[in-house]
Amino acid sequence: MQTITTVAELRHVVARARRADKRIGFVPTMGYLHEGHLTLVEASRAQTDVTVVSIFVNPAQFGPNEDLSTYPRDFLRDQELCRDAGVAIVFAPDVQEIYPTQFETFVEPGELAKPMCGAFRPDHFRGVVTVVGKLFNIVQPDVAFFGQKDFQQCAVVRRMAIDLNLPIEIVTVQTVREPDGLALSSRNRHLSEEERRRALAISRGLFAAADKFRSGERDVEQLIAIAKAHLNTVDRLQYLELVDADTLKRAESSLRRTAALCAAAYVGSTRLIDNVILPLSTP
The missing domain is CATH 3.40.50.620 (HUPs)
Structure with missing residues (x-):
């Protein structure tokens, strides 16, 4: 090398x-x-x-x-x-x-x-x-x-x-994660043990929404609400948005195209981002 x-x-x-x-x-x-x-x-x-x-x-x-x-x-x-x-x-x-x-x-x-x-x-x-x-x-x-x-x-x-x-x-x-779901990031080293436990709320919320999507849920507000319900342990939720995977514009009220559910949140002083893809065939 x-x-x-x-x-x-x-x-x-x-x-x-x-x-x-x-x-x-x-x-x-x-x-x-x-x-x-x-x-x-x-x-x-x-x-x-x-x-x-x-x-x-x-x-x-x-x-x-x-x-x-x-x-x-x-x-x-x-x-x-x-x-x-x-x-x-x-x-x-x-x-x-x-x-x-x-x-x-x-x-x-x-x-x-x-x-x-x-x-x-x-x-x-x-x-x-x-x-x-x-x-x-x-x-x-x-x-x-x-x-x-x-x-x-x-x-x-x-x-x-x-x-x-x-x-x-x-x-x-594809995103690489710890066994418990936390997305790998160089900034994770800044998290204390207690903060790291709370940071798991981000991936848990995204995964919960993705599970509901796989079960047939297509309502954008419902999917966002499902994810957000898990995020009460973060110190500050900067954004949680469901966007068209190609244009990054906010998804319509009912999903018809592949979308990405994206989050950014502070746990302690550390800013973390994560996302899940919700795949749909494009018309």
């Missing part, structure tokens, strides 16, 4: 792989890797010849009062996990490498970035698509892999790739 810190060296190494007719897979991360990230690596290794993992805590996607300074970091551990998982290249640039002095060009996302997380973190997705766009240009992968837990992010990134004619396939991999 190679660990590379500069754009120039990474482009040189990837170009060499391309000359050997290798298919490039890319897993962008902010580090503090967990089994969810490693599942993305596994998917990349199954579909491509060379897997590149980026580890970069992107300051552009954090708001002024968010957890940039406390976001968990353990680069040596991340390297070891990548090595054991069969990653070919770890790209670990510093902030100056990605945002050099006088950097001033950003990618502006559209309507998909406005609801849910976008309503509470107004510049978040601007930072996400800017750094992902830069990483796509640097790595130039054939396929990029993202986790379903960040459902809105997947939709925004996919839209960017389409709108900017990027020749990259975007693959979404």
Whole structure:
């Protein structure tokens, strides 16, 4: 495994792989890797010849009062996990490498970035698509892999790739969970034992609504109410929305298309997000 810190060296190494007719897979991360990230690596290794993992805590996607300074970091551990998982290249640039002095060009996302997380973190997705766009240009992968837990992010990134004619396939991999249902997240480490128990309310609520959906319930307000009834142990529910899986617009009163039930909540000072997909055939 190679660990590379500069754009120039990474482009040189990837170009060499391309000359050997290798298919490039890319897993962008902010580090503090967990089994969810490693599942993305596994998917990349199954579909491509060379897997590149980026580890970069992107300051552009954090708001002024968010957890940039406390976001968990353990680069040596991340390297070891990548090595054991069969990653070919770890790209670990510093902030100056990605945002050099006088950097001033950003990618502006559209309507998909406005609801849910976008309503509470107004510049978040601007930072996400800017750094992902830069990483796509640097790595130039054939396929990029993202986790379903960040459902809105997947939709925004996919839209960017389409709108900017990027020749990259975007693959979404199912959320990886703890045995008790808690969605894996780097931020979970901030939860105390008591907070972690209360955080289970999020997945329990989503699962309860999904069970009712599988039993035939299609009423949007009923499905939301079923999920919300489980969420009284979180400290602050930021949003709980049932949206069209393609447009992210709020679902109609009765579901007729595949939808996503998405939640964001604070447990203690930790913000957690999760979702479940409610699949319906599209007319």
